Amino acid sequence: MSMSVQQLDLPEQFAPPVDEPFDMGQLRDAPSLNDIDTEKWDPVFNDPGHLVHVLITVTGDTHATVEREVAAIDVIFEVGTSQASLTEVKRIRGDVRPGDQAGHEHFGYLDGISNPPIEGVPPTPNCVPPFPRTFVLFSENDPGPVWARDGSFLVFRYLFQLVPEFDDYLLENAHPGMPKELGSKLLGAKLVGRWKSGAPIDLSPTEDNPDLALRNDFLYEGPGNERRCPLGAHIRKTYPRDDTTTPSPILRRGIPFGPEVTPEERAAKKTLHDRGLLFVCYQRSIASGFRTVQRGWANDTNFPKDQTGFDPIIGRCGAGRIRTMRGTHPDDMAKEISFPTEFVVPRGGEYFFSPSIRALGEVIALSSDPPRSSGCCFA
Numbered sequence: 462m463s464m465s466v467q468q469l470d471l472p473e474q475f476a477p478p479v480d481e482p483f484d485m486g487q488l489r490d491a492p493s494l495n496d497i498d499t500e501k502w503d504p505v506f507n508d509p510g511h512l513v514h515v516l517i518t519v520t521g522d523t524h525a526t527v528e529r530e531v532a533a534i535d536v537i538f539e540v541g542t543s544q545a546s547l548t549e550v551k552r553i554r555g556d557v558r559p560g561d562q563a564g565h566e567h568f569g570y571l572d573g574i575s576n577p578p579i580e581g582v583p584p585t586p587n588c589v590p591p592f593p594r595t596f597v598l599f600s601e602n603d604p605g606p607v608w609a610r611d612g613s614f615l616v617f618r619y620l621f622q623l624v625p626e627f628d629d630y631l632l633e634n635a636h637p638g639m640p641k642e643l644g645s646k647l648l649g650a651k652l653v654g655r656w657k658s659g660a661p662i663d664l665s666p667t668e669d670n671p672d673l674a675l676r677n678d679f680l681y682e683g684p685g686n687e688r689r690c691p692l693g694a695h696i697r698k699t700y701p702r703d704d705t706t707t708p709s710p711i712l713r714r715g716i717p718f719g720p721e722v723t724p725e726e727r728a729a730k731k732t733l734h735d736r737g738l739l740f741v742c743y744q745r746s747i748a749s750g751f752r753t754v755q756r757g758w759a760n761d762t763n764f765p766k767d768q769t770g771f772d773p774i775i776g777r778c779g780a781g782r783i784r785t786m787r788g789t790h791p792d793d794m795a796k797e798i799s800f801p802t803e804f805v806v807p808r809g810g811e812y813f814f815s816p817s818i819r820a821l822g823e824v825i826a827l828s829s830d831p832p833r834s835s836g837c838c839f840a
């Protein structure tokens with residue numbers, strides 16, 4: 462369970478940890494992310510008078526397991542009765558994609574490969590070099606109230622993906638000098654930084670190689686080098702490895718939602734059914750975590766180097782501009798390509814604080830004045 466600051470409503474000694482975007486809430490922070498069109502957000506996230514205060518995430522191997530758990534939570538909070546201590550405002554169902562697409566997000570790329578290693582948890586094979594933990598806040602040396610130690614700020618983004626439009630863009634702008642189908646796959650890999658199998662383009666620059674799918678032990682050799690992976694590729698923008706000295710500040714845990722693309726959508730090259738990613742990330746500060754990655758890196762055309770352009774997957778440019786990026790053309794690194802449409806459209810989200818299990822059980826539950834909540838979002 463994660464709570465937003467507006468409704469923490471804790472006694473004085475349980476003052477919430479300080480973080481500017483957390484204090485503002487995502488709706489007020491939206492302009493800083495170039496989310497200028499909040500009127501298109503899901504109304505649940507776009508009502509300043511009724512912000513979402515609590516996010517309860519339930520995960521499980523089967524729908525039945527999840528539904529059983531959700532029913533148990535409904536009982537605990539007496540949801541739907543006059544005694545309810547929570548009002549459910551939205552229930553969003555995430556799903557692993559079917560068949561060989563399991564683990565892949567809706568554009569078709571394997572997701573959930575690269576995350577900062579967790580202290581005390583054995584590292585995954587081919588992991589990046591260990592960095593100090595960056596997403597759990599308030600270790601002994603960190604500032605902030607004692608009750609919040611070992612908790613994390615949680616960012617939720619409700620991201621819609623325009624899959625037929627993305628695929629059509631790749632075909633129409635396919636890499637030159639090769640069959641169109643192959644050229645579109647190569648362009649896709651250059652925009653994401655990994656092939657659909659998950660293989661990093663940095664390690665396999667010309668073709669997909671599923672044997673490299675989970676490889677994470679690569680460096681870009683500095684922002685001067687983009688022969689293999691464009692500086693603007695999504696994974697290089699959002700974690701530039703040796704292009705900067707900053708360790709990855711977020712730990713991601715997203716899941717797709719919505720149906721598979723239908724033949725009708727394929728034929729029309731247009732999205733007719735809602736689908737996308739329930740993006741969740743944990744960090745010790747939203748200001749230096751999610752907001753830096755989205756605003757300071759993905760949206761900043763001069764990061765990690767001047768004139769890099771936008772992150773083609775999540776970069777947002779604000780009103781009256783068209784997103785561009787360099788580094789995809791084999792013979793002309795300075796050649797700019799443009800993206801007349803967005804492929805990922807945010808429809809809201811919220812900033813939360815995810816207390817440690819210890820804080821929930823030993824502090825908040827035992828408080829004589831426990832937090833009251835008037836909003837709830839099940840994912």
Ligand code: HEM
Pocket residue numbers: 566567568570571572573574575576618620621622653655695696697699700709711713737738740751754755774775805
């Ligand atoms: C619908 C939207 C998104 C899609 C389709 C998407 C897709 C992907 C894919 C395919 C990968 C490579 C697999 C992996 O390393 O786990 C990836 C990595 C990553 N993404 Fe996204 N992503 C999305 C949104 C975001 C957002 C909103 C952020 C943060 C603001 C973000 C940050 C990252 C980071 C930090 C990595 C790891 C890079 C690395 O360590 O090499 N992504 N994403």
